[in-house]
Amino acid sequence: MKVIVFGGDGFCGWPTALGLSNVGHEVVIVDNLSRRKIDIDLGVESLTPIATIDDRLHAWKEITGKTIRFFQLDIAEEYHLLRELMRNEAPDAIVHFAEQRSAPYSMKTSETKRYTVSNNVNATHNILCAIVDLKLKTHVIHLGTMGVYGYGGQDSAMIPEGYLDVMVPTDGDYVPRRILHPVDPGSVYHLTKTLDQLVFYYYNKNDGVLITDLHQGVVWGTNTDLTALDQRLINRFDYDGDYGTVLNRFLMQAAIGYPLSIHGTGGQKRAFIHIRDTVKCIQIALESPPDKGERVRIFNQMTETYRVRDLAKRVQEMTGAEISYLENPRKEAAENELVVDNKCLLELGLSPTYLDKGLLEEIVDVAKRWRERCDVKRIPCVSLWTSSEGKTTK
Amino acid sequence: MKVIVFGGDGFCGWPTALGLSNVGHEVVIVDNLSRRKIDIDLGVESLTPIATIDDRLHAWKEITGKTIRFFQLDIAEEYHLLRELMRNEAPDAIVHFAEQRSAPYSMKTSETKRYTVSNNVNATHNILCAIVDLKLKTHVIHLGTMGVYGYGGQDSAMIPEGYLDVMVPTDGDYVPRRILHPVDPGSVYHLTKTLDQLVFYYYNKNDGVLITDLHQGVVWGTNTDLTALDQRLINRFDYDGDYGTVLNRFLMQAAIGYPLSIHGTGGQKRAFIHIRDTVKCIQIALESPPDKGERVRIFNQMTETYRVRDLAKRVQEMTGAEISYLENPRKEAAENELVVDNKCLLELGLSPTYLDKGLLEEIVDVAKRWRERCDVKRIPCVSLWTSSEGKTTK
Incomplete structure (x- = not known):
């Protein structure tokens, strides 16, 4: 199949482009x-030394004989x-x-809030407009987030795949109805993913666009x-307070001998997936498109859940690092079920790579291997969720 | 109170600005x-001859002694x-x-779709960003639409004011939960109002912004x-296929001796409110703000419901006009309850002005009085909801 990967130079996009090209699809990166x-702007860089997009694509051609074409354009601004x-x-x-995909970045300033909303909503809407305008049959595969539902607390209801069957009051009685699962975004970034979801709902209903979210x-x-396969193909590893995920920051802290910093109690439970499985899931979604007339297909793309403090303990077991507890800059429940x-x-x-199996590789091959490139002062998360929550977490 | 009316030169905004100024509030129009x-762009104009904003404001000052200040700026683009x-x-x-408020205009072309999404979402988000950034206590009063819920068919459940109490499955049992009423937008315009609703939900929850929708x-x-009070203060009357509501187009057709054109069966039931009541409702919302910490307050701002064909019959009874049935360019249920x-x-x-009382005034004082200014060829609605629905309705 011919596939355009929008955002194909990024952390998920780049390995996805290679994965799809490798199994024989014609891939174009935008x-x-x-x-x-x-x-x-942030004064940071990937811990791993990533090559330019041109060097990446030349290396891919040289090693596999396969061509990935590249176009540089801003799909939110250059319709x-x-x-x-x-x-x-x-x-x-x-x-x-x-899409701009960091929650802390989206909370930094009015400018980053506004950029996140405008970029993400317009990018998504422009893609759908173009498909409808050109009468294409293109299947849209979008990366959303588990975080659209919020992490509200102790509720133990299982999060279904997109839709929720509820009972709605009607004339004194209740009738069953299937609704889009109600959302509860925890940051401006997460908000944009809830907006995307409604844009998809509408374009699927009105214009029959085939969508997998x-x-x-x-x-x-x-x-x-x-x-x-080659150092020029290496993927990015972010450990800074904005783009580094909690696990990456733990790995980095362990590699340079710093304590692992937990914000709040560490009772936040989150869903995880390995980048290899991300790529595999997208391939699966691509090769199993929805049927004509099918509503938006929504999958939960994750393989296991962990509490943040359990994640820290796992890294501690493997590395001997200490753990320190800090104030939480996010406005969220201290403990939640998921x-x-x-x-x-x-x-x-999908046949998942679980944390127990893949974590050591990250510690040895990535965090320790490239630790000399680490800029220690960029690890803390300094974006505050609300102006009233006082001082910055160091 | 000091109030800024964004969009205060428009059909609802202008009478609102006068209404609030008249009862003693300090009003600024942006x-x-x-x-x-x-x-x-559309080659149309208001049937009523509206004055420039400067002439409007001078007239208001001259007649009442009250000052309304005006700033020309684009709040979606000029943060x-x-x-x-x-x-x-x-x-x-x-x-x-x-916000761009015409559903047919929002469906005309990719450009009008994109303008509607970008303008409406960014305008709303910029206002909230500024309030949070400046740590203001400003109460945000927003005009949404009944149309966010869709008009799906024969379901007779009453549309509540914003929130719906449903039963949600949990571990084999059901638990009660209050959710934002699920949405089902019928056009890109309506879609933007569903996006606004989530933006409000988020900024109320995260930053405590006081909002009435x-x-x-x-x-x-x-x-x-x-x-x-004065011809220079006259409000706009749109009768064109994009901005003219169904009732205005009936009134215009009756005034110039054309048949009243119904799209589809005319079984579409809609909610209505007189512009006088719009102004009164906004004054009520302004003077009864939510309490600190209160979630987004949502009111249904309407006073009666009518089917389109019953509306046509009412106009027919008062004017003797004929009725003609045409193909429906919208993708919607032929008949719906509401x-x-x-x-x-x-x-x-609120003490409403109902259609039975106010309709004659519209026929005599507006449609007949200014009928010489009517451009007959602009009355039909020519925006198609989907590309597959064939030819334009004439």
Whole structure:
């Protein structure tokens, strides 16, 4: 199939592009390189030394003989170029990673809030507009987040895959109805993913656009078998307070001999998935498109759940690092339950990489290997969720 | 109180600004005059001869001695000017009408779809960003639409005021939960109002912004007692296929001796409210703000429901006009029920103007009085909801 990967130079997009190219799909990458530019603004860089997109693509060609084409454009701002590209390529599917994806970054300032909303909503809407305008049959695969439902507390209801069967009051009685699972976003970033969800709902209903929305957990791991083939193909590893996930920051802290910093009690339970499984899930979604007329297909793309403090303990066991508890800059429940239904992707053939198996590789091959490149002062998370919560967490 | 009316030069905004000024509030109008500019693009104009904003404000001063200040700026595009204004004025409340509000216009082309999404989402988000950034206590009053819930068919459940009490499955049992009423937007315009609703939910929850969201029915009527004081204060009357509501188009057709054109069976039931009541509702909302810490307050702002064909019959009885049935360009149910809970505003003191009382005034004082200004060829609605539905309705 011909696939355009929007945001194909990023952390998930790059290994996805390689994975799809490797199994024989024709892959085109579209990216505005904003992720690299935000690094410049923040004064940080990937721990792993990532090559330029040109060098990446030359290396891929050299090693595998396969060609991935690249177009640099901003799909949120340059609709006419996006439309032209979609008209020329008429892809069977697109994978949409072209969104600002850091919650702390989205909370930094009014500018980053506004950029996140405008970029994410317009990128998603422009893609759908172009597909409808050009009368294409393109399947849209979007990366959403488990976080759209919030992490509200002790409720132990299983999070279903997108839709919830509820009973609604009608004339004194209750009738069953299937609704989009109610949302409860915890940051401006998460808010944009809830907006995307309604945009998808509408364009699927009104124009019949085929859409798969993958509600992803926290992605961990750095390399896939393919990005590990050559140093020029290496994937990015973010450990800074904005783009580094909690696990990456623990790994980095352990590698340089710092205590692992837990915000709050560490009782926050989150869903996780390895980057290899992200790529595999997207391949599965691509090769099993919804039927014509089918409503938006929503999968929970995660393989296991962990509490933050249990994650820290696991890293501690493997590395001997200490653990320290800090004030939580996020406005969230101290402890929450999280039970997630993920049977759809498992039934379609996903065979997960679990943390117990993959964690040592990250410690040795990534965090320790490149620790000399670490800028220690960039690890703390300094974005505050509300102005009234006082001082910065150090 | 000091109130900024965003979109205060428009059909609802202008009479609202006069109404609030008249009862002693300090009113500032902010508008980019986009509604007048869209008329130029569409080659149409208000049936009533509306004065420039400067002439309107001079007339208001001359007649009442009251001052309304005006700032021309685009709040979706010029955040820094918006922030500066909010900082200087520190309003007690803002009324937010600054959105593209025509469903047919929002469906015309990719450009109008994209403009509607980007303008409406960014305008709403920028207002909230500025309030949070400046740590203001400003109460946000927003005009939403009854149409966010869709008009899906024969379901007779009453539409509650914003929230729905459902039963949710948990471990084999059901537990009660209050959720935002599920949405089902019928156009890109309606979609943007569902996006607004989530943006409000988030900023209320995370930052405690006080918000009243008024889910309005179709507004009819042209003048209030205040816009009728002087011809320079006259409100706009749109009868074109994009901005003219179904009732206005019937009135215009009757005034010029054309048949009243019904799209589909005319079984579509909609909620209505007179412009005088819109103004009164906003005054009520302004003077009864939510308490600190209260979630988004949502009122259904409508006073009666009618089927489109019954509306046509009512106009026919008063004018003798014929009725003709045409193909429906919208993708919607042919017939639907609609029962709306609107007790909140009635309890707060709204005393409605019903259609039976106000319709004759519209026929005589507006449609017949200004019929020489009508451009007959602009009455039909030519926006198609989907590309597959074939030819234009004439």
